Amino acid sequence: MSPDTTASTRRAERGIALVSPAMRCVVLVQVVVSVGSGVRSAVHPTAYALLTAAVLAVSVVLIVQCLATGSVRRGIWHAPDLVLAWVALPAMNVLLPEGHVVGTWESWATGYAINVGALAATWLRPWAAIVASLALGAWGFAWLALAHETSWETNLNNALTIPGYAVVVALLAYYLRALAADADQAREDAVAATRALELERYQLTVHDATSILRLLSDEDTPAEVLPGLRLQADREAQRLRHYLTDQPLHAPGDDRRTVGTMLATALHGFDDLPLEPAVELGADVALREDVWTAAARAVATILHNVRMHASARQVVVHADTDGSTWEVVVSDDGIGFDQESEPFGFGLHTQVRQALGELGVEAQIRSVPGRGTSVTIVGPVSA
Structure with missing residues (x-):
């Protein structure tokens, strides 16, 4: 003590x-x-x-x-x-x-x-x-x-x-x-809890940035991936600057908070992935600012995982709404993993499920070895 x-x-x-x-x-x-x-x-x-x-x-x-x-x-x-x-x-x-x-x-x-x-x-x-x-x-x-x-x-x-x-x-x-x-x-318990909270906050802040930097510094990273990584590195640098000054980061070229602008921000820089976006059905759903930010980071984290681990030939990003809820599904046909024996890492557990759950947005993750992974994000439509 x-x-x-x-x-x-x-x-x-x-x-x-x-x-x-x-x-x-x-x-x-x-x-x-x-x-x-x-x-x-x-x-x-x-x-x-x-x-x-x-x-x-x-x-x-x-x-x-x-x-x-x-x-x-x-x-x-x-x-x-x-x-x-x-x-x-x-x-x-x-x-x-x-x-x-x-x-x-x-x-x-x-x-x-x-x-x-x-x-x-x-x-x-x-x-x-x-x-x-x-x-x-x-x-x-x-x-x-x-x-x-x-x-x-x-x-x-x-x-x-x-x-x-x-x-x-x-x-x-x-x-x-x-x-x-x-x-x-x-x-003493309060100090320990504060330290743990600060550590988690730090991990949330730098998790995606470290993935980008690791790929940028890896000599084996394919050349066609580098332009997208540089775009994402620039965006992460802007986000960290805004984080340090406690200012929100807006969607590029669009101040509206919708599912469409959120996905446009999240998908920015992932041109190296075989993306197939189908977002028109839910693109115009308005989101609260905190939900927009958390969802954009969650989708980006999912795509970083796909890039790093999935070896996917196809990645589908689908958005839809039934009027009372909105839904975003990110599915890949990669190698998948066994959910029983392989617990979720920090990205999927904390940056996706926990961060969204704290805002009333549900994230369901399903994966089967050899049959890919699917992440479904569901949230209420704001008034």
Whole structure:
């Protein structure tokens, strides 16, 4: 996955890395406000002050690393943060006198443990965070119960807050990361689809031109074929120029969009083929511009295939209409091919069937080895 396709994941990680220090800052403010009172009332003031200083130091490292790296998943504060939470819970029983262990911020260990459990859920796997917070909650409940200051229900509720917040944060972090990963995958799929579309568009643009250039560069190409190829090469050059400037290519000498002008354009330059056009019955049927262009290219592609592969002695191009639909049939008596064992190439599949099908025009291809190939194009008559 390229850097461009991980933007959502990076944004999600940066968001979590901003929220986590903010959550810790809330706890730090409460600890700092009560630390003076805690030192004065502590049984062992020095030990209490050192423990508080250690928590403050680890928290500062947490904040700095999250803001600097934009991620909570990397940091030297991970293990010290968990260790201090486990140490602080029993330490309050030893360092503070009775009456201060539960329900005061001089005993900040429970609030700190809640925060540690919640933040651990952002860098541990969800299941690991939940297990760690349950263990920390059970540890806290045991030491709160030993203080004998409140009922076991109060102690249990205080202890359950640790895994409770951890579960919520774990679910939220998991959801945000999954959502970001889905967005990145969707972006990557869109990029791949765009590349595939551009490749197909490129193939559609140059398919016939490459056939012409290949024949022009082949020393074995018969001399009688070269004039037609040069005409077609000139037409393809014009078409590519119009394509690059996003301008439509009109029928030579005629601005009408009809089946007749479409076939006149498509057949131009194929004088080397044994063509027998019979188009009068459908020549005057009007076509939409996009259908006219696609049909002209489709017929030209069919004739390029005949020239390259069919070895035909006769190629009939017939046009007809019944008033509601128009039909163009290109038939040759060449070598044909087995449709079961030989799939259609890019020209017949994409440039003929698919390109016309997208415009509501049907292309039917029938071929039998030794008996030639017939392509029937049928479309609705425009109002």
